[in-house]
Amino acid sequence: MTATLDRAAARRWMDAFAADFETQRVRLTELDRAAGDGDFGANLRSALGKVQQRLAADPQTARAVFAAVSDAFLDTGGTSGPLFGMWFRALSRALPETDPADVTQLAEGVREGTATVQRLGGAEVGDKTMVDAMVPAVAALTDATGTGPQQALTAAAEAAEAGAASTEDLVARRGRASYVGEVARGVLDPGALAVALFFRAGARALDG
Structure with a gap:
C-alpha cells in the first residue's frame, strides 16, 4: 500500500514530531543555552501543546491540520515560534482543499515557507539557523517529485539532518547565537535540529 499525505498521515506526522521533540527537549534546551537564551525547548514545547489543543477540533484535511499547527506556533512566544508559524502557514496553503x-x-509549501522565513529573518545557508536545514530539505523534496511522500520525506530528513550537522562548525551570523560569536562555534543550532526532527518524524509517520 502506497502511503499518501492525507489528514490521518498529517496527524500521525505531528504526533511523531511531538514525541521525538520530547525525547530531545533537554538536549535542544542545552544547545540553546550554550549559544542563546535557553528558551527554545520551552517555547517549542508550549507550541506543540497548543497544537494538540487545536487538533482536538479534528481538522478534516492535511491542509487544515497544518493550518492548525501554524496557528499554534504563531500563538507562541520567542523568535522561533512565529517563524515556524509562518513556515507551517505556507505549507498549509500549498496543500489542496481535498486530500490527498x-x-x-x-515541496512547494516547504519552499514557500522557507522563503518566508528567510525574508523575515534575513538568514541564508551558512548563518547557523534553522535555514541550514530547511534549504537542503527543499532541494531534496523538489528532486523527489514523482516519488511517494514517504520516500520524499526520507530524502528531506536526510538532507535536513546533514544541514543541521553542518551548523556545528559555523559562527552564527543571524539569531541570538550571533551575539556570542566564537562561543557558539562547536554548538549545533537547535532550530536546524528541530527541522530535521520534523522531517524524520514525517518519514516515519508515512512508512507503510
Missing part, C-alpha cells in the same frame, strides 16, 4: 496532497505540493 502530492510531493509537488508538499
Whole structure:
C-alpha cells in the first residue's frame, strides 16, 4: 500500500514530531543555552501543546491540520515560534482543499515557507539557523517529485539532518547565537535540529 499525505498521515506526522521533540527537549534546551537564551525547548514545547489543543477540533484535511499547527506556533512566544508559524502557514496553503496532497505540493509549501522565513529573518545557508536545514530539505523534496511522500520525506530528513550537522562548525551570523560569536562555534543550532526532527518524524509517520 502506497502511503499518501492525507489528514490521518498529517496527524500521525505531528504526533511523531511531538514525541521525538520530547525525547530531545533537554538536549535542544542545552544547545540553546550554550549559544542563546535557553528558551527554545520551552517555547517549542508550549507550541506543540497548543497544537494538540487545536487538533482536538479534528481538522478534516492535511491542509487544515497544518493550518492548525501554524496557528499554534504563531500563538507562541520567542523568535522561533512565529517563524515556524509562518513556515507551517505556507505549507498549509500549498496543500489542496481535498486530500490527498502530492510531493509537488508538499515541496512547494516547504519552499514557500522557507522563503518566508528567510525574508523575515534575513538568514541564508551558512548563518547557523534553522535555514541550514530547511534549504537542503527543499532541494531534496523538489528532486523527489514523482516519488511517494514517504520516500520524499526520507530524502528531506536526510538532507535536513546533514544541514543541521553542518551548523556545528559555523559562527552564527543571524539569531541570538550571533551575539556570542566564537562561543557558539562547536554548538549545533537547535532550530536546524528541530527541522530535521520534523522531517524524520514525517518519514516515519508515512512508512507503510
